[in-house]
Amino acid sequence: MNDSTRLTTVGERGRPPGWTPGAQEGTGTSFKHEHLSAILADALEGGFFEVHAENYMGAGGPPHRALAAIRENYPLSIHGVCMSIGGPEALDATHLARFRDLVARYEPTLVSEHLAWSSHGGKFFNDLLPLPYTKETLGNVCEHINQVQEAIKRPILLENPSTYVAFASSTMSETDFITAVAQRTGCGLLLDVNNVFVSATNHGFSAATYLAGFPLEQVGEIHLAGHSEQRDDENEPLLIDSHDRAISDPVWNLYRDVVSRIGPRPTLIEWDSNLPDWLVLREQALTARRIMAEREMSLAEEVSREG
Amino acid sequence: MRVENHLCGYATTFAPGLTDPAIVAPEDVVAAAGKGVVKRYNVYRNNVTVSLIDALAAIYPAIQRITGIEFFRAMARFHARATPPASALLFEYGRDFPAFIESYEYARDLPWLADTARIERAWLDAYHAADLPVLAAEALGSIEPTSLAGVRFKPHPAARIVRSPYPAVAIFAMNRSDGPVSPLCSSEAEDALVTRPEQEVTVSRLPAGGATFLIGLIEGATLGEAVAAAFQETPSFDLQANLAGMISAGVFTAVQHGD
Numbered sequence: 001m002n003d004s005t006r007l008t009t010v011g012e013r014g015r016p017p018g019w020t021p022g023a024q025e026g027t028g029t030s031f032k033h034e035h036l037s038a039i040l041a042d043a044l045e046g047g048f049f050e051v052h053a054e055n056y057m058g059a060g061g062p063p064h065r066a067l068a069a070i071r072e073n074y075p076l077s078i079h080g081v082c083m084s085i086g087g088p089e090a091l092d093a094t095h096l097a098r099f100r101d102l103v104a105r106y107e108p109t110l111v112s113e114h115l116a117w118s119s120h121g122g123k124f125f126n127d128l129l130p131l132p133y134t135k136e137t138l139g140n141v142c143e144h145i146n147q148v149q150e151a152i153k154r155p156i157l158l159e160n161p162s163t164y165v166a167f168a169s170s171t172m173s174e175t176d177f178i179t180a181v182a183q184r185t186g187c188g189l190l191l192d193v194n195n196v197f198v199s200a201t202n203h204g205f206s207a208a209t210y211l212a213g214f215p216l217e218q219v220g221e222i223h224l225a226g227h228s229e230q231r232d233d234e235n236e237p238l239l240i241d242s243h244d245r246a247i248s249d250p251v252w253n254l255y256r257d258v259v260s261r262i263g264p265r266p267t268l269i270e271w272d273s274n275l276p277d278w279l280v281l282r283e284q285a286l287t288a289r290r291i292m293a294e295r296e297m298s299l300a301e302e303v304s305r306e307g
Numbered sequence: 308m309r310v311e312n313h314l315c316g317y318a319t320t321f322a323p324g325l326t327d328p329a330i331v332a333p334e335d336v337v338a339a340a341g342k343g344v345v346k347r348y349n350v351y352r353n354n355v356t357v358s359l360i361d362a363l364a365a366i367y368p369a370i371q372r373i374t375g376i377e378f379f380r381a382m383a384r385f386h387a388r389a390t391p392p393a394s395a396l397l398f399e400y401g402r403d404f405p406a407f408i409e410s411y412e413y414a415r416d417l418p419w420l421a422d423t424a425r426i427e428r429a430w431l432d433a434y435h436a437a438d439l440p441v442l443a444a445e446a447l448g449s450i451e452p453t454s455l456a457g458v459r460f461k462p463h464p465a466a467r468i469v470r471s472p473y474p475a476v477a478i479f480a481m482n483r484s485d486g487p488v489s490p491l492c493s494s495e496a497e498d499a500l501v502t503r504p505e506q507e508v509t510v511s512r513l514p515a516g517g518a519t520f521l522i523g524l525i526e527g528a529t530l531g532e533a534v535a536a537a538f539q540e541t542p543s544f545d546l547q548a549n550l551a552g553m554i555s556a557g558v559f560t561a562v563q564h565g566d
Contacts, residue, residue, distance in 0.1 A: 057396050058435030059464065062506050082395035088318050095395055120318040124392040125325050126362065127354040132317050132335065164347040165336045167317060202347070204339040230350070233343030240350060 027285040027292075028077060029269045030243075033066050038278035040069070044285060048109060050077035050268050056106075057098045067106065077110035077221065077268065078103060082124070085144045085158070086131040087117030100151040110221050110266060112157040112190045113148065115141065115178065132167035133177040138184075141177075145185040157188040157220045162195035162227075162241035164202055174199075175213035188220035193255050194247065194270075198227050198239040207254055216262045224255060224288060225270040243272040247284060256291050264292040324348065325355045326388045359387035362397045363404060367427045369482035370408070370420060382411055398435055401428060419473030426479045426510060429467035429501040433508045436465035441504050441557030447550070450562065456531030460524050460559040465503035468518050468525070472496045476512040483510075504557030511556060516541030517549050521558055 028048035031039075039049075049070050056063055070076065080099055083091065103111055116128035131137050149155055160178060172180075182189055191214065200207040226245035232238040247269070259265070267288040271281055320333035332348035363383040364371050371379040386407045392400040405424040408414050441463055450458055469475065476497040481488050498518035500511050513521070516537040523533035537544040553559065 054396055055398075058398060060438035061434050061436060061465075061503065063435070064438070065506055084395075088316075092395070117318060119395060120322045122393055123322065123326075124395045125322070125355045126358045126392065126397065127325075127351060129318075129321060129325075129351060137317075164350040165332070165338060165344055167335050168337045169317070169335050202339075204342075231346070232338075233346045234341075238346060238350070 026075065026266045027268070027289045028074075028266065029281050029285050030271050031067075031070055032271075032275055033063070034275060035278040035281070036066050036069065040073075042279060042282065044074070044282055047285060048075040048077055048266065048268075050079050050110075050270075053078050053080040053099055053102055054082050056102055071106055075109040076106055077112065077266070078106065078108040080111075080113040081128070082118050082126075083113045083144070083148065084117040084119045085113055085148070086115050086129075086137070086141055086161075087120055087144075088137075088140060089120060091144050091147055092119065096148065096151050099148070103152045103154075110157060111152060111154065112159055112221060113145075114159045114161060115181070116161050128161055130161060130163045130165060130167070133170040133172040133174060135171065138172070138177060138180055141181055142184045145181065145187050149185065149187065155185075155187050157190040158182070159190040159192050159223065160195050160199075160214070162192070162198040162202075162239075164238065164240075166203060173213065175210060175215075179213075179215045182215055182218045189215065189218045190221045190223060191216070191219045191258065191265075192223035192225070193258060194223065194225040194227055194251050195241060197248075197251050197254060198241050201237060201239045202232075207250075208257075211254070211258065216258065219258075219262060219265055222255065222258065222265050222267045223270050224251060224267060224284075227251075243270050244274040245271075246276075246280075247287075252287070252291070255288065256295075259292055259295050264296065267292070321351075325352055326391055328352065355391075356384060356387055359391060359400070360384055362392075363387065363401050366398075366401045366431055367404065367424055369427055369479055370424050372482045373417070373420065373423070373478070374414070378413070382408070382414065385411070398431055404428070419471070419475055419478055422469065422471035422473055422475035423478045423482070425469045425471075426475055426499045426501065427483075429469050429499070430508050430510060433465040433467060433501045433503045436463075436503060439463055439560040441502075442554060442559040442561060444554045446562050447554065456529060456534075458530045459527060459563040460530075461561040461563055462525045463502065463557055463560040465501070465508070466521075466525065466558045467499075467501040468513070468522055469499040469501065470496075470518050471498065475499060476510065479510060500552075500556055500558070502556045502558055504555070509556065511552075514545060514548060514552070516544035517552070520544070520549055521553060524553075524559070 026046060026048045028050055031049035031051050051067060056067055114128050117131060118125050118127060118129060158181060196207050196210050200210055224247045225243045226247055228240045228242040230238045230240055269281060269284040317335060324330035324332060332344045336344050336348055338344045338347050360380050360383040364379065386404055390403050405421045405428060408424055409421040414420050474491060474493040474495055474497045476499045477491055477493060498513040500513050502509055519540045520533050520537035523536050534546060
């Protein structure tokens with residue numbers, strides 16, 4: 001990294017697509033109803049909250065009341081998990097319409113979806129499933145993203161997956177695939193640093209090399225999460241993207257590295273099961289905020305030394 | 308067509324094994340050099356099955372409490388593999404689960420279990436139903452007595468009725484929370500009324516004739532027709548009590564005048 005890159009502040013560079021005012025430098029957490037009263041009592045000042053879109057696709061009732069209460073006080077990120085953008089079939093028009101209506105209703109600061117599929121042949125598998133990276137799947141994924149962006153009339157952020165297998169038929173690397181998707185569709189990217197670490201461990205590549213090939217300038221949001229560990233067929237570590245615990249040290253280190261290269265980005269702590277007390281979750285978000293602040297301070301020191 | 312088939316290939320070969328442990332990972336699925344794919348593909352299999360069992364446990368907590376976690380998860384695993392969701396909205400899942408419970412060999416000793424599950428499914432529908440005001444008592448009082456018999460009501464989106472030949476409401480109420488369970492001596496038939504008068508879902512037991520009365524009204528009968536049907540089924544039908552209960556539970560959202 002040369003000096004001119006290091007000294008470029010975020011404000012001087014173009015904003016990645018999908019980036020709207022209000023979420024810069026923010027840190028947030030997943031929003032769970034169990035935490036609502038604790039959040040209203042102990043605020044996450046300057047923070048934001050992220051929800052899975054599908055949980056708010058019911059007509060009414062307590063979920064919408066809880067989300068409206070959060071939206072009154074915080075910027076919101078709507079994170080879709082079931083669009084099946086990476087699937088070979090046409091997008092589900094009903095689901096797309098529901099997604100569009102939810103975005104219109106809550107006016108989130110950030111909107112994101114996954115490079116994965118979860119439905120096929122009339123069945124919904126409730127998991128983020130992998131796809132081969134080929135010319136054909138690239139065209140298909142781009143068409144799906146264009147459809148989503150047309151429906152909601154704004155760019156989305158696409159999240160890199162965590163994977164446990166690869167495909168012999170793949171002809172491109174994941175980072176080349178994601179780079180091409182962002183170029184062709186104008187979408188921004190949601191960099192899940194835990195997913196990078198999980199996939200790197202599972203497939204035996206270097207996370208640093210992956211990040212070197214990742215179009216970091218397109219990143220409009222960062223995800224951090226905890227993972228669990230199993231053993232593969234060779235009795236070696238197989239990491240599972242479990243979102244059920246605190247963020248591991250290697251993932252914090254990768255995050256620090258990314259922030260030092262691209263500056264602050266809205267950063268979200270994902271925690272979906274084995275939920276801790278709100279203050280534990282909030283502390284993880286504040287750790288991310290400190291890492292971003294440290295980077296800003298060291299930049300300021302460099303500037304003052306040189307000036 | 309050939310291109311499309313080629314495109315679809317990866318999902319068409321990847322999907323079947325997700326819900327069928329007898330199917331091995333597809334040939335195109337690989338791992339890093341020298342590594343096996345069995346445990347890796349199993350991560351997806353496991354994610355799918357466990358997340359669907361968890362979804363059923365979240366929809367049917369009373370059933371899980373009654374049967375115990377191990378029994379419930381075994382039963383839910385059979386159902387999830389045989390009947391994965393059709394919709395990406397998990398709160399729509401499990402509509403076939405009560406019927407599955409009815410036919411589940413190991414649950415035959417618990418004939419009331421399926422109806423208890425039907426109340427839990429109705430509870431979740433009420434929870435997610437559209438927000439509309441409930442009919443106020445005054446709305447009924449303002450109707451001319453002579454035209455009362457011809458009045459129809461617009462059902463509140465949250466209102467559901469579950470009829471059971473078993474004491475399903477008592478079983479539901481006792482097992483839906485973590486509170487203590489006491490022996491249930493009743494073998495009476497119980498009809499459940501599920502509504503959401505404010506934001507909280509409530510489940511109450513309907514008095515005799517109440518289900519026939521309310522089902523008639525919900526299906527569009529006039530008040531006169533619904534009352535007649537209720538009296539025909541239950542000569543002791545208490546109209547005043549049923550009207551008061553219907554208003555306080557919030558079964559309807561508006562009066563439909565005319566026609």
